[in-house]
Amino acid sequence: MTLRTIVVDDSIIFRKVMRDALSAIPGVEVVDIARDGSSAVDKIVAAKPDLVTLDIEMPGLNGLEVLEELDLRGIQTNVIVVSAHTSRGAEVTTQALSMGALDFILKPDNDNAGANLAQLKSELARLLKMVKAQPQLSMVSSSPAKSETLSAPIVARAPVRTTKTTSVPRPVECNLENLKTPKFPHLCHAIFIGISTGGPKALASVIPKLPATFTIPIVIVQHMPPLFTATMAKSLDNTSALNVVEATHGMPLAGGGVYIAPGGKQLGVKADARGNVIAVVTDDPPIKSCKPSVDYMMSSVPSSIARNSLAVIMTGMGDDGRDGVSYLRQNGCTVWAQSAESCTVYGMPRQIIENGLADFAFDLDDLPNLLSQLAYRAGGYCPVPPIPSTTAPMMATN
Structure with missing residues (x-):
């Protein structure tokens, strides 16, 4: 399955970096790029891509207005917001997510161009794996995928309790x-x-x-x-x-x-x-x-x-x-x-x-x-019964 993608960003440099990062991921095809919100809407409507990477701060229609326009036109696609790691970036990205954007990635700010490309590729690969695995993420041009592959549990350091480790039940046939x-x-x-x-x-x-x-x-x-x-x-x-x-x-x-x-x-x-x-x-x-x-x-x-x-x-x-x-x-x-x-x-x-x-x-x-x-x-909030002061600490520090 190939994910057909459109890159939307007003920076010519970042459009190239994003296109290179996406093109380096197997199973991804960048079918078009857009430098502003108005052209982005037109190209998304015409190409019906599976995925759009969307900058928020753009001249003309900004990213939020692009999301609004796509919603008005009934266009369904998976949108990944590209955000700056700033208070303003957090504010508009949160708004975009509440409007239906699938997820977001942070714009890398390393001095090294190669490091920026590698960071983008890693983050995009993680999200695109999720998109491919989820049939409900509405693949416009692709056949439905199998549901998310469940990998073996990752072994983490002992989480947060000093008491006996909790075992996870073996999978059961769920009714x-x-x-x-x-x-x-x-x-x-x-x-x-x-x-x-x-x-x-x-x-x-x-x-x-x-x-x-x-x-x-x-x-x-x-x-x-x-x-x-x-x-x-x-x-x-x-x-x-x-x-x-x-x-x-x-x-x-x-x-x-x-x-x-x-x-x-x-x-x-x-x-x-x-x-x-x-x-x-x-x-x-x-x-x-x-x-x-x-x-x-x-x-x-x-x-x-x-x-x-x-x-x-x-x-x-x-x-x-x-x-x-x-x-x-x-x-x-x-x-x-x-x-x-x-x-x-x-x-x-x-x-x-x-x-x-x-x-x-x-x-x-x-x-x-x-x-x-x-x-x-439940009659509202139920206060917790007082506990003895000798209770063992709950939080592990390792």
Whole structure:
């Protein structure tokens, strides 16, 4: 299968670098280039490419306006935003992702041209592998691909607990009929969400729909670099009745708040001696190349919190979250996974469902109402019982 691609950028130098990077990847054909937004729309409509790399800051129509125009015309293609690693770049990229862009890459800024080309090729190859593997990513000119290939688990350094390592169940034959009825925890200390590719758009369709009376803390790990997680939190906060912030070390995770793991850091959770749920932000190493990591966050949750909480795994590539969910489930946590049909990338939820870890599979459109039902059934925020001060530390430092 060949991915037909269009490169959109107002810089002649970067257009060449991007074209060279894409052309060096097997199975990719650059069918056209565009130097501005207006010509980009015309060429995308005419060529119907499988993939577009899109600069945001351009004369005439900018990248956001290109996305709007494609949506108005009903043009479906996979868009990878090319972003600067700046506050402004993070802001417009987050907006583009919430509008339906598939993912983004950062413009390399090395002094060495060869290093820039190698960095671009590596990042693009990773994303294009995902596009090829996902039939729901709508290949315009290609036949559907097989669903995501599940690689063997990557061995990471011992994640976040000093207690016994959690084993992952062997894959089981999953009966999806058993996952159609929602299962709710009787009480709810917190909701823990893990999400990756397609996440900003999915979260933008869920968090702003939760009512101001929603009193259960929501803790989210979204795979994003520094600056971008803070920008996403700000964007969600501006459109939500709930208070959405990027988590900081020692921050109480109070009811009615949504807490985003900071990019480039690891976010854990602990309960203090008085039963308050507290954020623990560290510079611990990546797990499965992820920082922040869903496994790290979920594996840090004390059993006193896990037994009356909800874990939610949403759209994303790979298997981050599988090990953490296995630990939570063994400690009584209820687990929901997003349905294949409603995912941008059915990778992370697939790992949960096919390993027999899910209690319920939900469609994205139903999630706001389901979470509201949960808050009503659980009577809102459930404080964590106080724990003895002699409790062993939860976070590993190695």
